[in-house]
Amino acid sequence: MRMILAAAVFLVSTPALAVDLVGEFRQGGMILGAAEPGSEVSLDGNVLSVTPQGRFVFGFGRDHGPDATLAITHPDGTPQSVSLSIAPRDYDIQRIDGLPQGKVGGFSEATLKRIQADNAQVAAARANTDLSEYFLDGFIWPTKGRISGVYGSQRVLNGEPRRPHFGIDIAAPTGTPVVAPASGTVTLAESDHFFTGGIVILDHGHSVSSTLFHLHSVDVEVGQRVDKGQLIGTVGATGRATGPHLDWRMNWGSQRLDPQLVAGPMPE
Structure with missing residues (x-):
């Protein structure tokens, strides 16, 4: 399953596969995620640490590009790909x-x-x-x-x-x-x-x-x-x-x- 999420302050969950993402989807933002316990998660191919309860965290640097991909493998082996849109910022x-x-x-x-x-x-x-x-x-x-x-x-x-x-x-x-x-x-x-x-x-x-x-x-x-x-x-x-x-x-x-x-x- 693949979906695209636009830049936002809060992202709604995906009920079918129970993935929540909350945070500022813009350069400099930190995102808190929650998936089913036992899920494996990676961001642009980099494996993330996931707590026993399925919680994880990631963020975007000052000059991060407009796109990122979050990949989740659920405990039953079901893959999920989430395309993220990261808003740019103007800097003083x-x-x-x-x-x-x-x-x-x-x-x-x-x-x-x-x-x-x-x-x-x-x-x-x-x-x-x-x-x-x-x-x-x-x-x-x-x-x-x-x-x-x-x-x-x-x-x-x-x-x-x-x-x-x-x-x-x-x-x-x-x-x-x-x-x-x-x-x-x-x-x-x-x-x-x-x-x-x-x-x-x-x-x-x-x-x-x-x-x-x-x-x-x-x-x-x-x-x-x-x-x-x-x-x-x-x-x-x-x-x-x-x-x-x-x-x-x-x-x-x-x-x-x-x-x-x-x-x-x-x-x-």
């Missing part, structure tokens, strides 16, 4: 001036080695996922404040084009509490990465992770299990920053997700 250009030039370019060999080591730590932490199901319990904003940077925007730093921004920047005073946006396990907790300063990475299970950085204080340790809403650190201006703020990023594997699409509008 954000110019940030006043950064220390030593944090923008012209890095020494020693600094480049430090950046490479930081990046390797982050990649290893994001790859360190398990089959916990914390991602199913929803996400909250890790702190409150003015949104000073949005997902996907092309960054121009001190007049020089750089990589797009993959998170949400929340401006708040230094020392403002930062809490876990969802329950999870700490896979990285460092206080002095070159670009990100104080950084914490939380694994929410099934390759879903949150990264929070520019922290003034880091109040958790690697291997620690934290609950949604539990204090993990405080807002700061560490790393490459012009002022105190929290940068919150989300990943599904290597796909960069938009936290604002996952958590919804910031509460008043």
Whole structure:
């Protein structure tokens, strides 16, 4: 059986084969799925982890193309193919001036080695996922404040084009509490990465992770299990920053997700 689903916020179930898909079908969106327990699921040929209850998750990166295919093999062997339509987005250009030039370019060999080591730590932490199901319990904003940077925007730093921004920047005073946006396990907790300063990475299970950085204080340790809403650190201006703020990023594997699409509008 094959069907085509257009971009939408919520998708209805398929009663005949009992498959539900809920989420933002657009670049940066995260989708929660449910199939019959015992089903096998893949996205564009990549096998997904499925919980014993038949739940699964996947997402679309910033520059994902307009189409994807979800394949389900039901417990009785019945195949199902779902064609997904992913809505494109328009991204802003954000110019940030006043950064220390030593944090923008012209890095020494020693600094480049430090950046490479930081990046390797982050990649290893994001790859360190398990089959916990914390991602199913929803996400909250890790702190409150003015949104000073949005997902996907092309960054121009001190007049020089750089990589797009993959998170949400929340401006708040230094020392403002930062809490876990969802329950999870700490896979990285460092206080002095070159670009990100104080950084914490939380694994929410099934390759879903949150990264929070520019922290003034880091109040958790690697291997620690934290609950949604539990204090993990405080807002700061560490790393490459012009002022105190929290940068919150989300990943599904290597796909960069938009936290604002996952958590919804910031509460008043």
